[in-house]
Amino acid sequence: MEVILREDIPNLGKIGEVVRVRDGFARNYLLPRGLVLVANKRNLKTFQHQKKMVADQKQRFLRQAQSVSNELAGVSLTIPMRTGEEGKLFGSVTNIQIEKALKAKGLDVDRRKIHLDEPIKTLGDFEVPVRLTAELTVSLKVSVVAETD
Numbered sequence: 001m002e003v004i005l006r007e008d009i010p011n012l013g014k015i016g017e018v019v020r021v022r023d024g025f026a027r028n029y030l031l032p033r034g035l036v037l038v039a040n041k042r043n044l045k046t047f048q049h050q051k052k053m054v055a056d057q058k059q060r061f062l063r064q065a066q067s068v069s070n071e072l073a074g075v076s077l078t079i080p081m082r083t084g085e086e087g088k089l090f091g092s093v094t095n096i097q098i099e100k101a102l103k104a105k106g107l108d109v110d111r112r113k114i115h116l117d118e119p120i121k122t123l124g125d126f127e128v129p130v131r132l133t134a135e136l137t138v139s140l141k142v143s144v145v146a147e148t149d
Contacts, residue, residue, distance in 0.1 A: 001026045002039035004047050006054075008134055009035060016047075016054045065132040068109065072130060072138045077101045080147040083123060092119035093144055098128060120144055 001023045005013050009030075013019045018039050021030065030036040037043045079101055082090045095114040102109050115129045120142070128140045 003030060003036035004039050004043060005036055007035050008058075010134060014134075015058050016051055018044075018047075062133065062136075065136050068107070069132055069136055069138045071107055072109070072140055075102070075105060075107065076141040076143065077105075078143045078145055080145050081123075083146045087123040087146075089121055089123070089144070092121045093142070094119045098140070098142060114140075 002018055002020050003026055005015055005017050005019060008014050012021070021036075026036065026038075031038070037047070039047075077098065079093055079097060081093065084090060095111045095116050098114050098116075099109060099111040109130060113131050115131055120126055123144050123146060126142045126144070128142050129137050130140050131137045
C-alpha cells in the first residue's frame with residue numbers, strides 16, 4: 001500500500017514522502033494514529049497543494065525543537081535518591097523521574113524522548129541523551145545524589 005507521510009517516522013521516511021508499506025502496518029498502526037494518508041488520486045492532488053503547508057509545519061516544529069534544545073543545554077538536574085551501603089540506590093532513576101524533574105524546572109519534555117539505555121542504579125553524574133527530533137539530540141546532565149534525612 002502506498003501512503004503519504006504526515007509526520008517524520010524513523011526508519012520509514014520524512015514528512016510529505018510517498019512510501020510503500022505493508023497493508024497491515026498501514027491499517028493497524030499508521031492510519032489509526034493519523035500518521036499517514038492513503039495515496040489515492042484524490043489525496044495525491046490535495047497533497048500537491050498541501051506540500052507547502054507541510055514544509056512550513058516542519059520548519060515550525062524544527063524551530064520549536066531548537067528552542068527546547070537551547071533551554072535544555074544549560075540545565076543540570078539533581079535527583080536525590082535513598083541509598084544503601086556502597087552507594088547503591090533503593091530502586092533506580094528512570095526517564096519518568098527525569099521527566100518529573102524537568103517539569104519541576106518548568107521544562108516540558110516527553111519521557112519517550114529521554115533515552116536511557118538502562119535505569120541509573122548508582123550515585124554519580126550522568127549524561128542522558130534527549131532526542132527531540134530525528135536529527136536533533138541534546139545531552140542532559142543528571143546528578144544522582146544521596147537523599148539526606
